[in-house]
Amino acid sequence: MSDYNFAYLDEQTKRMIRRAILKGLAVPGYQVPFASREMPMPYGWGTGGVQVTAACLVPEDRLKVIDQGADDTTNAVSIRKFFARTAGVATTAHTAEASVIQTRHRIPEVPLSEDQILVYQVPIPEPLRFLEPRETETRRMHALEDYGLMHVKLYEDIARHGAIATAYAYPVRVEGRYVMDPSPIPKFDNPKLSMAAIQLFGAGREQRIYALPPYCDVVSLDFDDFPFDPSKADAPCALCGATHTYLDEVITDDAGGRMFVCSDTDYCAGRQAAGEAAP
């Protein structure tokens, strides 16, 4: 791949993306427009995350890519391979060993450290989008901190269903200012959004980058009498016995048989190797 620059993007483009990242870190939760490039993979398949990762990578990095918490899902394999080819960086499946982690839909179970960067792939960066389809209008709402519509939506959920009916991409408020979409992670992961690592969010098709600096204050929206409830399947992992991890439900037969296993495959494998087993 010597025809392409390190990590595929040319240096001018990387500089433009790095500026957007720095602006995002300076204004946590604010969506920074950036001139997203066409990547050699489709829009909607992680092009935003890929561009952010490309702008962050240095040759010494060790990259981990997960999708749905797993390193071996097809799109994670494809993106990891892309950077192994175009940047020649080392890759790993072990969360603790990675310096940059690109993720889709999950936050790893192991707490991240200050020397790590977590890059999210974001489909729709605008938390207000399904309440107001116009970008011109939602930008105005953010500018004016006009978030009444979001609270009305959450209230209507409670009125109709008795609970807030958002299970993933659960909206958060960052540093008491911007309402932000944490990307479609399950709400189980929301409490981890205040962390030691830098978190960067890239939406390629929608041309937006936003960020959470380390130890940023991130609060999931709720009401005093209907507090936020991070939920998961009420079962232990069938492979490692963990009761504190997010679980995938696996259908095992056509007679209602099912089992629950950790969605974070590296975490689960680590526990199994350490001798933890299902009860």
Added chain:
Amino acid sequence: MYVAVKGGERAIDNAHAWLAEERRGDVGVAELGVAQIREQLALAVNRVMAEGSLYDPDLAALAIKQARGDLIEAVFLIRAYRTTLPRFGASRPVDTDAMRCDRRISATFKDLPGGQVLGPTFDYTHRLLDFALMAEGEAPMAPRAPVTGEAVPHVMALLDREGLIQQEPATGTTPPDLTREPMELPADRALRLQALTRGDEGFVLGLAYSTQRGYGRTHAFVGELRIGAVTVEMDIPELGFAITLGEVVLTECETVNQFAGSKTEPPQFTRGYGLVFGQSERKAISMSLVDRALRWRELGEDDEGVPAQDEEFVLMHADNVQATGFLEHIKLPHYVDFQSELELIRKLRRTAQAETQEAAE
């Protein structure tokens, strides 16, 4: 016992190998050459160049071959290649007045300077399958006539002499480049035209059609449609003059639309404009209708609330590479989100059932 599925990498490699074999098809049939696609599927090549925003018939033909004839996939290949190219400058505006026209028609005048030239068009063909094409070896020859060299002035310029058509003052500003800057709304006309010319032909056609059927009617007449080659020139600062880079074939459509006027200005016709790479007539006409519909604000018309007038709706959804990527991404695993929804709906149902039971007891 369940074990986490491994082997995504091998599966991907095998899928790619199978795809390559399918692309070639029956090896008993001669392989399609890129030059054959370029020469014999020229309109597909034109569409890929237009929506790929890269004028290179050979690369577009290659993309079509590689994409097994899926034109949106071919557009995507061209876009992904284009974005890696350095942008070293902008050409001078092309002079479509000096176009060497293969085709030039006006629907608004019976005859005009330069004449009506039908050119290579499907327009009056009877759409009957020509089974003779199933046999190989034919090489039809059209009759020829000497080039007259007569000037082919724009119809709009003829109307402009009488002051009948609204003026488009030159702004002198450099148009924005939506491949280098994030799209900011509201967009000026240059940016809108840029988005439309690389927009999906089907999408732009559908929008244009909707204006004809009453969703934002603008009474369009095809003032002129011309297809032909124009010269591309670029100023080279080091040289101090412009040099010719080459030529491109373009389709240009100008529509004459319902007039506007006010107490201070007498009524004038208004314009819609379409300009597309290659012979892409349907697209150019569609583009000019949508352009005109989007101009409601600057022409002081009412917002009728129709899709073709809605700049944000049109510009944010016209790009087929964006659209198809996002649409098709729902094939990717979403089981983590789905699990979260499953837990929620089970919990809501448990609560609802408990309440029903309580009420019954």
